[in-house]
Amino acid sequence: MTSKAIQANSVRRRRYNRRLVLAGAGASALAALGVACGDSNGPGAAQSPSGSKAADRKKITVVDAFEPANYFDAGGGLYAIREGVAEGLVRVSFDTKLEGALASQWEQPDPTTWHATLRQGVVFQDGQPLTPDIAAFSLKRLAEANWAPGGFGGAQVTAEPDGITIKTADPVPFMPAILADGTAIVLTPQSFEGDSAATLPVGTGPFKLTLFRPHDHREMTAFDGHWAGAPGVSAVSYLVVPDAQTRVNQVRTGQADINRIVNPPDVPTLQSDKAVNVLTQSLPRFRGLFLNTQKPPLNDPRVRQALAAAVDRKAIVDSVLEGLSEVQTALFRQDFPWANPAFAGIGEDPATAKSLLAAAGYTDDRPLAFELWTYSSRPELPDIAQVIQQQLAAVGVKVNVQVKDIAVVEQEAFAGRVDMTLIGRNPLFLLDPQSFYESDFLSTGSYNFARYGALDAEIKAAATIIDTDARYDRYRAFEQRIINEDAAVIVLNSYLQIDATAANISGYRPHPTDAIALTPAIAKQ
Amino acid sequence: MSLVRRLTFDLGILVAVLLVATFLAFVLTVRLPGDPATALFRARFGEGVPATPERLAAIRAETGFDKPIVVQYTDWLSDAVRGDMGRSFITRQPVFATLVERLPATLILAFGSLAIALLLAIATALIAMRSRAFQVVILGLTQFGISLPDYFLALLLVLVFAVKLQLLPVAGWGSAAAAVLPMAMLAAYPWALLSRILITGIATRQSQDWVRTARAKGLRERIVLTRHVMPHAMVPVISLLGVLGGSALSSTLIAEVVFAIPGAGRLLFDGIAQRDIPVVQAALLTQVALAVAVNKLAAFSLPLVDPTLRREAF
Numbered sequence: 001m002t003s004k005a006i007q008a009n010s011v012r013r014r015r016y017n018r019r020l021v022l023a024g025a026g027a028s029a030l031a032a033l034g035v036a037c038g039d040s041n042g043p044g045a046a047q048s049p050s051g052s053k054a055a056d057r058k059k060i061t062v063v064d065a066f067e068p069a070n071y072f073d074a075g076g077g078l079y080a081i082r083e084g085v086a087e088g089l090v091r092v093s094f095d096t097k098l099e100g101a102l103a104s105q106w107e108q109p110d111p112t113t114w115h116a117t118l119r120q121g122v123v124f125q126d127g128q129p130l131t132p133d134i135a136a137f138s139l140k141r142l143a144e145a146n147w148a149p150g151g152f153g154g155a156q157v158t159a160e161p162d163g164i165t166i167k168t169a170d171p172v173p174f175m176p177a178i179l180a181d182g183t184a185i186v187l188t189p190q191s192f193e194g195d196s197a198a199t200l201p202v203g204t205g206p207f208k209l210t211l212f213r214p215h216d217h218r219e220m221t222a223f224d225g226h227w228a229g230a231p232g233v234s235a236v237s238y239l240v241v242p243d244a245q246t247r248v249n250q251v252r253t254g255q256a257d258i259n260r261i262v263n264p265p266d267v268p269t270l271q272s273d274k275a276v277n278v279l280t281q282s283l284p285r286f287r288g289l290f291l292n293t294q295k296p297p298l299n300d301p302r303v304r305q306a307l308a309a310a311v312d313r314k315a316i317v318d319s320v321l322e323g324l325s326e327v328q329t330a331l332f333r334q335d336f337p338w339a340n341p342a343f344a345g346i347g348e349d350p351a352t353a354k355s356l357l358a359a360a361g362y363t364d365d366r367p368l369a370f371e372l373w374t375y376s377s378r379p380e381l382p383d384i385a386q387v388i389q390q391q392l393a394a395v396g397v398k399v400n401v402q403v404k405d406i407a408v409v410e411q412e413a414f415a416g417r418v419d420m421t422l423i424g425r426n427p428l429f430l431l432d433p434q435s436f437y438e439s440d441f442l443s444t445g446s447y448n449f450a451r452y453g454a455l456d457a458e459i460k461a462a463a464t465i466i467d468t469d470a471r472y473d474r475y476r477a478f479e480q481r482i483i484n485e486d487a488a489v490i491v492l493n494s495y496l497q498i499d500a501t502a503a504n505i506s507g508y509r510p511h512p513t514d515a516i517a518l519t520p521a522i523a524k525q
Numbered sequence: 526m527s528l529v530r531r532l533t534f535d536l537g538i539l540v541a542v543l544l545v546a547t548f549l550a551f552v553l554t555v556r557l558p559g560d561p562a563t564a565l566f567r568a569r570f571g572e573g574v575p576a577t578p579e580r581l582a583a584i585r586a587e588t589g590f591d592k593p594i595v596v597q598y599t600d601w602l603s604d605a606v607r608g609d610m611g612r613s614f615i616t617r618q619p620v621f622a623t624l625v626e627r628l629p630a631t632l633i634l635a636f637g638s639l640a641i642a643l644l645l646a647i648a649t650a651l652i653a654m655r656s657r658a659f660q661v662v663i664l665g666l667t668q669f670g671i672s673l674p675d676y677f678l679a680l681l682l683v684l685v686f687a688v689k690l691q692l693l694p695v696a697g698w699g700s701a702a703a704a705v706l707p708m709a710m711l712a713a714y715p716w717a718l719l720s721r722i723l724i725t726g727i728a729t730r731q732s733q734d735w736v737r738t739a740r741a742k743g744l745r746e747r748i749v750l751t752r753h754v755m756p757h758a759m760v761p762v763i764s765l766l767g768v769l770g771g772s773a774l775s776s777t778l779i780a781e782v783v784f785a786i787p788g789a790g791r792l793l794f795d796g797i798a799q800r801d802i803p804v805v806q807a808a809l810l811t812q813v814a815l816a817v818a819v820n821k822l823a824a825f826s827l828p829l830v831d832p833t834l835r836r837e838a839f
Contacts, residue, residue: 407559
């Protein structure tokens with residue numbers, strides 16, 4: 001079933017289209033067998049290579065644009081999980097659900113307590129068994145770190161005979177999502193001894209890190225003692241290749257087996273190459289225009305709604321993204337459990353846009369003019385800004401586009417000096433919407449481009465709702481309010497992860513949240 | 526001026542240049558538009574960890590961004606003069622060790638490509654002297670080499686020799702084959718420039734009295750060209766080599782990015798983007814020291830090829 005899923009997600013020698021994305025998403029959903037809160041063999045076992053003998057296994061080369069600063073900090077854990085070096089108690093499955101990794105199950109005995117039972121028979125890459133003490137050690141370290149996810153800072157973590165218990169000051173209903181986050185990886189205590197720059201982390205993942213050279217490459221060998229089975233490849237050479245065209249050429253010539261992050265313009269070339277498979281996957285990350293809700297005249301919701309109605313999302317996808325994206329109006333993809341299936345955002349309607357502007361007092365005699373800021377480290381954003389500029393001009397709104405460094409955009413936008421900001425935003429670093437609403441829509445939020453603050457009490461209250469369905473209902477209401485009534489952000493489209501593999505690679509597929517890249521299932525013929 | 530005094534003077538100039546350059550780099554890196562603590566935080570933690578005021582304050586305290594810039598600089602300088610270049614703000618790796626690890630690739634690329642360019646330029650100039658037709662063709666080719674953007678040339682070379690013919694690797698480092706395309710790309714511009722200078726230099730010296738005398742003595746044209754004309758024509762070439770070689774870290778950057786070579790140029794570039802001050806400072810120190818050293822080497826080499834300069838050399 002897995003190979004069919006991968007084939008369904010493959011667009012080799014075919015023009016990518018929307019049906020393929022849907023087919024890929026559907027196949028991914030069918031392929032995964034994880035359960036939301038219990039034991040699962042997960043992607044490793046579901047895709048385990050069928051009877052690859054150790055002697056037959058080959059080394060693969062992966063090329064990627066991104067790299068961790070190290071594997072220890074908050075940002076590094078994400079890479080450790082993605083590259084199969086380390087694992088947390090919980091992980092995000094290939095059907096975007098939380099499933100057991102190092103924990104076989106978890107429960108919430110009371111509102112401020114979580115208990116996780118450890119999976120039996122797990123060993124670290126250095127041979128020592130995973131014990132409750134070691135799991136507690138890693139999580140205590142996180143609880144004391146200043147980059148602990150919201151709700152986990154200051155948590156009391158204790159080792160129990162069968163697992164660990166986490167006690168928090170306030171209820172944290174989304175604790176399993178935190179335990180799946182990169183910050184919550186479990187490493188051996190020895191990983192933290194000595195010079196962190198010279199020490200290689202030892203985790204439980206299917207690949208053991210043997211070399212880490214920042215800005216260059218890392219080497220890994222297969223860890224045959226992995227609880228889900230031995231990997232289908234003997235080793236991985238993971239290279240940092242910043243130039244997208246170089247990565248494309250490497251996979252075309254067989255010098256790389258997996259190319260992560262293909263630029264849309266390179267897709268036709270790769271599709272025409274019989275030696276290469278192109279794989280796509282919609283990600284939670286979206287491109288959106290955040291409107292400064294505090295700055296006149298954007299503090300008038302009618303003006304913001306008018307701008308939302310003036311934007312033609314499909315034209316942006318077709319013209320700038322070459323069709324390699326999905327039009328999106330909601331903050332979250334519809335396949336997430338907190339999404340509202342009936343949600344309809346403000347669609348393109350220039351007549352409504354003009355009448356809203358007129359109602360707000362802005363006509364051809366009194367036109368509006370705004371500054372739109374964006375950045376070029378995501379290269380498509382300045383082009384999208386130009387299209388938006390033309391679309392808003394059609395309803396009489398003048399837009400001056402400014403392309404700056406991301407650090408400048410953030411500084412100025414958070415200080416309230418920017419009218420509108422076009423950014424790429426991943427709302428699901430944690431597989432739960434709470435942290436996204438807190439960072440982006442609380443008035444004190446650290447990523448509040450919209451300078452939004454109308455739902456402060458409600459968002460804070462949602463964090464403590466134990467009943468999951470009731471909590472998700474709140475999120476649906478927030479989305480309706482933020483997108484439609486307050487029009488604080490105009491969501492434009494979703495990001496599409498495009499990867500390419502050599503035709504003799506099997507078992508690789510992009511993950512729906514990009515949480516996992518290297519699994520034991522990958523094999524090279 | 527005696528040799529000792531000359532060297533002392535040069536050393537003094539070098540120290541002054543290093544101080545000014547590192548201070549300016551420090552100020553510019555910290556004062557780039559945008560909050561340096563936020564840029565550093567993003568480089569270290571990514572977008573997934575909220576950059577709360579408390580976390581940014583911790584970054585500022587750790588890096589010294591919360592101190593006046595002069596204090597930050599003098600702190601760095603006092604460590605640097607004791608040989609402690611610090612650790613990268615991002616990777617926490619010792620900067621000196623990282624630089625030592627990555628400098629060889631950059632130096633091989635920079636000086637290897639210059640050596641190839643020089644040899645090819647001499648050969649090209651000698652061929653050009655054979656006939657007017659050769660000169661026209663070669664001037665056309667060198668015009669191509671001068672005007673072709675590096676990045677475009679790199680893609681062209683990769684497409685032909687790595688993708689189509691599959692003779693050479695697309696990217697990477699560590700083998701002679703992997704070095705061919707980046708060296709070819711880097712050699713193209715200096716080859717074209719040096720060839721033109723040499724051709725012009727030879728042409729203008731052909732009519733000099735001492736050349737006529739050499740010919741009148743009955744020397745063969747090849748001897749006249751290689752022994753009497755070429756050394757004089759090499760003077761501006763050597764000066765230019767000093768300038769080109771001195772900018773190794775910046776000149777190899779595109780090759781390091783396109784061919785995924787772990788060199789010092791990329792280290793400097795990434796360091797500036799991420800406000801990784803210790804890395805920027807160490808790379809810049811190396812760049813300035815290299816520039817001064819190569820320029821001095823060029824200056825000392827001139828009298829070796831042009832006897833008329835020997836009396837003034839020291």
